[in-house]
Amino acid sequence: MHRSSGIVGAGLIGSLLAITPLCGLAADASIDHAAIIRGWDETTFERGREIYTQSCAHCHGKDGLKTPNPLAAAFAKDPLKNGSDPYSMWQTLTSGYKRMQPQTWLTPTQRYQVIHYIRNAFFKESNRSQYTSIAKEYLAELPTTQGEGGASGSGSMDYGPALTYEIESIRSGLVVRLSSDLNLVYDLHTMAAPSAWTGGYVELEGTHHTEYKGGERGKIAGKRLGIGSFQWGYNGRFEDPRQGQAKHGPIQDELIEYHGHYLHGLNTILSYSVSDRKVLERPGYEGMDDFLAVTHSLHIDAGTARLKLSVGRADNNDATGRYSLKGKRLDSVPGSANRRVLCAGSDPVHMATVVGAPAAAKWKVDKNGRLILTIPPRREPILLKVFRGVSHKRTKALASLKRLVAGTDKIDDPANFVKGGPQRWGRTLETEGELGRGDTAYVLDSLTIPFDNPWGSWMRLTALDFFPDGRCAVSTLNGDVWIISGIDDDLSRLKWKRFATGLYEPLGINVSKGKIYVLGRDRITRLHDLNSDGEADFYENFFGFQHVGAGYHAFTFGLPTDSQGRFYTAKSGRKTDYSIPGAVIRISPDGSTSEVVATGFRHPNGISVGPNDQIYVSDNQGGWIPASKVSHIEKGDFYGYIGWEDNKQPHETFHRPIFWLPQAADNSSGGQVWPTDPRWGPLTETMIHTSYGAGRAFYAFVQNGNNPLQGGVFPFPWHFESGVMRGRVNPQDGQVYLSGQKGWGANVEKDGSLNRIRYTGKPCYWATGSEVTSEGIRLEFEQPLDPESATKTSSFHIARWNYKWSSSYGSPHFRPDTSKAKKKGEEKIKPSNVRLGRNRKTLNLTIPDHKPVDQLKVDYRIKAADGTAIEQTVYWTIKHIPGS
Secondary structure, eight states, rough: OOOOOTTSSSSOOOSOOOSOSOOOOOOOOOOEHHHHHHHOHEEEEEHHHIIIIIIIIIHHSSSSSSSSSSSSOOOOOOOTTTSHHHHHHHHHHHHBBBOOOTTTSSSSHHHHHHHHIIIHHHHHHGGGGOOOOOHHHHHOOOOEEEEESSTOOOOSOOOOOOEEEEEEEEEEEEEEEESSSEOOOOOOOTTOOOOOEEEOOOTTTTTTTTTTTTTBBEEOOSSSSOOOEEOOOTTTTSSOOOOOOGGGSSSOOOTTEEEEEEETTTEEEEEEETEEEEEEEEEEEEETTEEEEEEEEEOOOSSOOOEEEEEEEEEEEOOOEETTTTOOOOOOOOOOTEEEEEEEEEEEEEEEEEEOOTOOOEEEEEEOEEEEEEEEOOOSEEEEEEEEESSSHHHHHHHHHHHHHOOSSSOOOOOGSSSSOSSSSOOOEEOOOOOOSSSSSSEEEEEOOSSSSSOOOOOOOEEEEEEETOOOOEETSSSOOOEEEOOOOOOEEEEEEEEOOOOOOOOOOEETTEEEHHHHHHHEEEOOTTTTSSSSEEEEEEOOSSSSOOTOOEEEEEEEOOOOOOEEEOOOOOOOSSSSSSSEEHHHHOOSOEEEEEOOOSSOOOOEEEEOOOOOEESBBBBBBOEEEEEEETTTTTTSSSOOOSSSOOOOOOOOOEEEOOOTTSSSSSEOOOOOOOOGGHHHHHHEEEEETTTEEEEEEOOOOSSOOOEEEOOOOOOSSEEEEEEETTTTTEEEEEEEEOOTTTOOOOSSEEEEEEEEESSOSSSEEEEEEEEEEEEESOBBBBBHHHHOOGGGEEEEOOOOOOBBSSSSOOOOGGGGTTTTTTEEEEEEEEEEOOTOEEEEEETTTTOOEEEEEEEEEEBBBSOEEEEEEEEEEEEEOTTT
C-alpha cells in the first residue's frame, strides 16, 4: 500500500522533484527535406489549407485566380519566377523573393505543408506547367539543412504549477499540476473544474507556445479520469445562465467571481466567491492501492447563501446509494454528508465523500446523475475536504477510500498557503549588455537576453515597463514576467529574475504604485510578491474581459495609463469572434468598470497615452486598412476596419490617421512612447513609433492646432534584431528602451530584443523639427547647414501618393494629380524653391501644387556647415494646409 499526502511533491503518481517537460519546443537541429516531402498526406494538405487561408489568401487570393495584392502571384495561372518545385518554393518562403518577405515565422514543416497545398489545390489541375513530379532522383538530391528551426532556442519550457490558456472549449482555462503525472483544468469564467487527467500535460503543438503563428487551442494530452466536473451551482442551478457570445466571458459576479490564484511552492490555491461567500480552494489528490481520489480542500467564509456543489456526474444513476466508510448501505438513513460516501452509476461507479462538513450538509444525486453536496448557510467559516474518484470495483474502492479518510485527522487550511511560499525559480541569471558604437548624438545599446535559461523559457519579449528605481519588468508571449536589475551606464551586469509564469499571452505590462499589471488575452492580472522574495505569489484578477476571443489573431494589446490612472487596451478585429471586434477599451483605475472608446481596428498592436492624455493607436495594412498607420483617438469614432467575414456594409467614412506609413517602411506597426525627460536630448517631446514587422523605429512630429492632427515620421537608421513592439522611458536615466519579439510576419533575426536608444550628448545632425506650411514643409535642425547643398533643389527627391480604402489587402499607390486621379503610381516632384533661414538651421521647401495628400515622401542628402553628411527620409501625411 502507498498513501499520498495530497501535497505536491509526494504521492501515488510519483515524485515531483523531477518535473517532466511540459511541452516540446526544441528547435530542429537539421531539416531532412526529402523525409518531410515523403511524409505528405491528407493531414498535410488540410494543415496547409489552414495556413494558406489564414496567412496567404489575403495576397494570393482564396481561389488562386483573383489576387487582392496585384503584385502577388496567382497560383492557379501564373508561373513562379523563383522556381516551382517544392525545394525552390521552400527557399522562396525561407529567404523571400523581391517584395515578398521571408516567412520564417512558419516552421520548416509548416512551409512544406502550405507548399503541398498550393501544388495540389492550384498547380495540379489549373496550372499544370508549375506542377513538378517528385521522383526518387529529385528527393536524393535534396540537402539536409543545418541549424534552421521553428522555435529558436526555446527548449522544453517549465511553466510551473499553473498555466492559463485556451484549453479546448474553455476560453480562459487554468491548468493546475497536482503532480508530475496528474493535472486538473479550471474554467476561470465559471470556476468549474471539468476535467482531470493523467499521463500527459497539455498538447501545445500548433499554438503560440510552440510556433511563431500558432492557430490551435491547447488540448488535454493524457488520459481523462472520467470523474466529471467539479462545479458550483449558480443560485442553486447548474445550467449556464450565459447566452450567445456571453458564454465566452465570465458568469455574473453576483453568482461566481474569480479573485485570482495563489502559488505556494508547487501548490495552487484558487480564490473566488460563490454568491455572497468567499472560497479558498486547494486541489490535491490522495492515493491508496489502485484507487485515486482527486481532493478539494475548501475554506468557505460565513454567509447566508445555501450553496450547491456538484462533485461529479455519472452517465446513469441506477445504482445510486449512500454508504458508511465501512461499506454499509445507508439509503434508509440519509443523515449528514460528513464522512459518508455517495455512489452513483454502476460501471464505473462514481463516488465522493467529505470531511469537515457541518451536520446540515447533505448528499444527493439529481436526475442528471450529478453528485451534489449541499452546504448550509453558516455564521462561521467552514473548512472541509472533498474526495472524489471513479472505480470499476466499488467494494475495493470503498475500502481504499475508508483508509484515505481515516488518515485525514486534520485538513490543511488553504488560508495557510496565501501569505507567500518558497521560491520556485530561485536563480538570478546574469548577462552583459553591449553599448552602441558611433560618433553620433544617438546610439543603440543592446541589453542581452538570457535565451538559454534553466527553465526553457522562450524569450520573446512582448512588453516592458520600469519601477521608479530603474528596474525593468518584461513579459514574454509564453506567459512569463521577468524583472531586470543592474541597468546602468555600461550594462556590464544585468540581472534577470523570473518573477511570474503561466499568464495568457501577455502583450502589455504596466508598473503602477509598485505593482506589476499584466495584460493577457483574458484579463488584466495584478501580481503580488507577498513575502518579498522576488517571485509573485498572488495572481490577482484585477479586471476580466467580458469576452475572450478565439483564434491566432485574437490578441489584446497595450496597457498604458493616463494621468487619472485609467488603463487602455485594444482588441484585435481581424480573424476573431469578439463581440466588439477591433475596439479600444478604457478601464477604471480600480478595475471595476470599463467602456468602449472607439472601434474599427484590424490589428492595433500599439496604443499609447501622449501629452494631455491624448490616446494614439497604431494599426497595420490589410483589408480596409490601406497602409500601416497611427491614429489619434476620439470618443465614439470609427477607424476603418470592417472585416472580411461579416456582412456589415462599409461605413461611408472613417477617422483619418495622423500619419500613414507605406508597406516598405512599416508593414506591421508596433506601439509608441513619448519621451519627455530632457536628458534624452534634442528629440525629447517627439513621438517614438515602432515597427514590429520591419524591426524598425521612427521619431515623429505631430502638428496640432485648430485643425485635425497630422504628422511627419523619420526612420531611425537602425535595424533591430527582433520585431519592435513596446517602448518606455527609464525614470533613472531618462533614456528610451524598446522591446521586441519574433512572431507573426516579422522579418527579423532573433526571437526577442531589448534595446536602449541613448543620447550621447554629441552634436545631433538629424532634423529635430518638421511641420507643414502654407507653401510646403519646414525642416528644422540643431546644427547649422551648408548653404550650397541645403538650398539645391536637386538635393531633395519628393514623391506623393494617395491610398484607396477598400476590402482589398492594403492599397496600391495612386497618383494625386487631378488629371490622373485613378492612375496607379507615385507623382515624382522637386521643390520649386528651398530657402535657408537666417540661423542656417531651418529649411523651407516650396512644393508645387501643394495640397493634402495621404503620403508625401521626402528624401534629402545635404551637408551641415562643418561638412557632415545628412541623409534622411521623412514621411508626411498632409490632411490640411495651414492658412487654406
